[in-house]
Amino acid sequence: MRSTIxxxxxxxxxxxNRKIAPLADDLALLDSGLDSLSFAIIVAxxxxxxxxxxxxxxxxxxxxxxxGDFVRLYEKSMRAG
Amino acid sequence: xxxxxxxxxxxxxxxxSVALSDLARVTFLDTSRETLQxxxxxxxxxxxxxxxxxxxxxxxxxxxxxxxxxxxxxxxxPEIVATAQVDAIAIDSGASVGPDTVSGVRTITVHEQPRAxxxxxxxxxxxxxxxxxxxxxxxxxxxxxxxxVLHTLASLAGHIPAPAVASTPGDAPRTWSTFYDIRRxxxxxxxxRAVLGDSSLVLSDAHESTPDFLxxxxxxxxxxxxxxxSHWRKALMSGATGRxxxxxxxxxxxxxxxxxxxxxxxxxxxxxIAHAFASTEAGVAFDIDDGRAGFPAGxxxxxxxxxxLKVEDGTLRIRGARNASRYLGAQSAALLSPDGYVDTGDxxxxxxxxxxxxxxxxxxxxxxxxxxxxxxxxAVINAHPGVRMSLVKARKNPxxxxxxxxxxxxxxxxDSPAPDVMTRSIVESCRNVLAPHKVPAMIRYVASLExxxxxxxxxxxx
Numbered sequence: 001m002r003s004t005i006x007x008x009x010x011x012x013x014x015x016x017n018r019k020i021a022p023l024a025d026d027l028a029l030l031d032s033g034l035d036s037l038s039f040a041i042i043v044a045x046x047x048x049x050x051x052x053x054x055x056x057x058x059x060x061x062x063x064x065x066x067x068g069d070f071v072r073l074y075e076k077s078m079r080a081g
Numbered sequence: 082x083x084x085x086x087x088x089x090x091x092x093x094x095x096x097x098s099v100a101l102s103d104l105a106r107v108t109f110l111d112t113s114r115e116t117l118q119x120x121x122x123x124x125x126x127x128x129x130x131x132x133x134x135x136x137x138x139x140x141x142x143x144x145x146x147x148x149x150x151x152x153x154x155x156x157x158x159p160e161i162v163a164t165a166q167v168d169a170i171a172i173d174s175g176a177s178v179g180p181d182t183v184s185g186v187r188t189i190t191v192h193e194q195p196r197a198x199x200x201x202x203x204x205x206x207x208x209x210x211x212x213x214x215x216x217x218x219x220x221x222x223x224x225x226x227x228x229x230v231l232h233t234l235a236s237l238a239g240h241i242p243a244p245a246v247a248s249t250p251g252d253a254p255r256t257w258s259t260f261y262d263i264r265r266x267x268x269x270x271x272x273x274r275a276v277l278g279d280s281s282l283v284l285s286d287a288h289e290s291t292p293d294f295l296x297x298x299x300x301x302x303x304x305x306x307x308x309x310x311s312h313w314r315k316a317l318m319s320g321a322t323g324r325x326x327x328x329x330x331x332x333x334x335x336x337x338x339x340x341x342x343x344x345x346x347x348x349x350x351x352x353x354i355a356h357a358f359a360s361t362e363a364g365v366a367f368d369i370d371d372g373r374a375g376f377p378a379g380x381x382x383x384x385x386x387x388x389x390l391k392v393e394d395g396t397l398r399i400r401g402a403r404n405a406s407r408y409l410g411a412q413s414a415a416l417l418s419p420d421g422y423v424d425t426g427d428x429x430x431x432x433x434x435x436x437x438x439x440x441x442x443x444x445x446x447x448x449x450x451x452x453x454x455x456x457x458x459x460a461v462i463n464a465h466p467g468v469r470m471s472l473v474k475a476r477k478n479p480x481x482x483x484x485x486x487x488x489x490x491x492x493x494x495x496d497s498p499a500p501d502v503m504t505r506s507i508v509e510s511c512r513n514v515l516a517p518h519k520v521p522a523m524i525r526y527v528a529s530l531e532x533x534x535x536x537x538x539x540x541x542x543x
Binding site: 066 | 292
């Protein structure tokens, strides 16, 4: 899961001509170098790859803040789904 | 400034601030307000504060003020100048809008430092009265060129209670802020609430990060703050919402879905959280603060704040004093239907006594509060030599509300390059001419696209 997400971040960053910071768990998403549009594309691509959109559920309480939060959100949704 | 109090209400930009009461005795313009009496002035400043000052100084003097957001592509200026019959363009000191693009129109500079008015106090901080100035706002059009929407201060601010009503003695002073550029409808609403209510306003800045903006708003003691659902999702993902403690949080400009409403509820437990429905053409129609997405069907019978609502052919229609008057320009379509309603183009669906927004008629795509007309993106894709035709549409997205995706039919004489090569090439050509939010996030190759009997592409929801 993590490697899929990392790959997607890197792919979209390169498509959008953006430089991203090393994807550590404590990296704040907004400091990653990506903008909202990039995140939007990542979430759409992940939905196609993994078949899940963890943002689109009533269980999601908090928006992810760090890269680690983001990965955990997908891991949790994958287990639930 | 931390902990310090500035007397009276002020406009706070990133690096400087201006007290509203100062405008009674000083001017920031290099041309006297009297000289501009009855003229049409276009505001093309880079930053928001100079435009805000020019608006306050010129309302009541100018015949018409055209308000351009900071990211307006300069290529559209000559057409706007001609359509709105602009006499002068207001710019920042040190800025230039490009003399070639607007030949024959003089410029007014909005200085950073004010100079004393010849007759202090004679004009008042807000020179309302002499002339009912027309306020022209820009909104995106099908071809990419903006449409000019004609309002007056009355239609823009009709629903904002006068200060005497808005605040009773003993009320805590309000400090407004907004993620929006105040030169867009959603931001202008907040600007007007602040200045008409004699409250301070913390302006956003295009070059400031979300956490820095929230920290600055927090230091100024922001109590009322607005943004699009996309702005707010970004704020929630910044982890910096703790830097403000507002009593009122407002969403507008896009569909507010349940996750963003829940996220805000959890981040701002003490605040009233309201999602408003408004558009540049229709004006503010209503706001909802029950914490749930959509709006109660009963609202249609209530004429909230005097706006009449109806749903016809699946879209929400609004009639009332907050509607804009018309589009400027001889070629323009009618803004109001024959029955006097503005068709918002927003499609709604009734589910269990509540209307939910489901998208835009004609496929107009809203990416993070910015409109994208499929036709303008299709025109670019179709110009690619390897493409026969394309259909651009919205794909729902939890971060920006929607992203742009395209179905493409290749010119296909059998020797098209590999799909990923083709995609890179199409995206590249889109990037060259379109704003980033208009560039397709995904491209799918299809054998054919459905065309109706009248020869038009069949669009979802059209």
